[in-house]
Amino acid sequence: MNEVTLTKYLKEVRRVEDNGDVEYLMYPFDITVDEDLEYPSSIMVALAHLAASYKGKLPLNIDRALEFEELICEESNIQKIVEKFKSILDPKDFSEWNVWKYILTTPKPVDFQPPFSMCPRCSERVWTGDPANEEIFESYHRRENPLFCLNCGQRFKYDGGRLSYRGVADAETVKKLEKGSKDLQPTFAETDAE
Incomplete structure (x- = not known):
């Protein structure tokens, strides 16, 4: 078991003080995952990433942020998290399908x-x-x-x-490689001179 704790931030969290003042903050939460377990660790990290990327029209209520943190830290029922927090995980379309597509995407080469x-x-x-x-x-x-x-x-x-x-390779990388290869490889003129 190789556990690692990751800190993520929920943006635009709204907290109302007792005196009625409203404060907007970035709410940090930690999740602990096992690097050696693809499931459910990769899914929990993907859910946390989606939540941390939240750019909704309305700020998130602090109680809702706490509830999300509690569920994701417990690695509770993933279906329940997706259903209950689809407005945070996909604020544009509120689509469970988009969330499932994101968290269960096929493995890709790095x-x-x-x-x-x-x-x-x-x-x-x-x-x-x-x-x-x-x-x-x-x-x-x-x-x-x-x-x-x-x-x-x-x-x-x-x-x-x-x-x-x-x-x-982007254009800048290709230019660096081309420049380096010209400096390292002899030209025909250099070969003829020898």
Whole structure:
């Protein structure tokens, strides 16, 4: 068992003080998941990510935020969470189907080769740390086979027991690679001169 505690924030939570003043705040809540269990851990992280991404028209009531935190921290009935909080999890359409599609999406390959991989859904690094001082390699060796993203709950695809990845290059990366390859490879002119 490899448990990790993640802190997420519910945005736009409305709390009414005893004197009638209204305060809007970011409400933090912690969920503890097992990195080695794809279910229900990835689903709980995905639900927390959806809730943390809430951008509804109405601020969230503090009592509702507390109720959500209690249910998700207990890893209670997922169906109940989706039904009861679909307005938080999908504030645009209030669609349970959209929520289920998000939390049960098929595993996908990560972007870029490990240990520099990024989640294909939220673009967060799979392994944290600075490559310059090798922190990222230490992070990679502690958790070489992640089952899901600890930020958004996206499950990762494996082929033949190895983490599947795809090379993704934007225009800036391609320019850096082209520049580097010109500096590293000899031209015909250099070869003729020898």
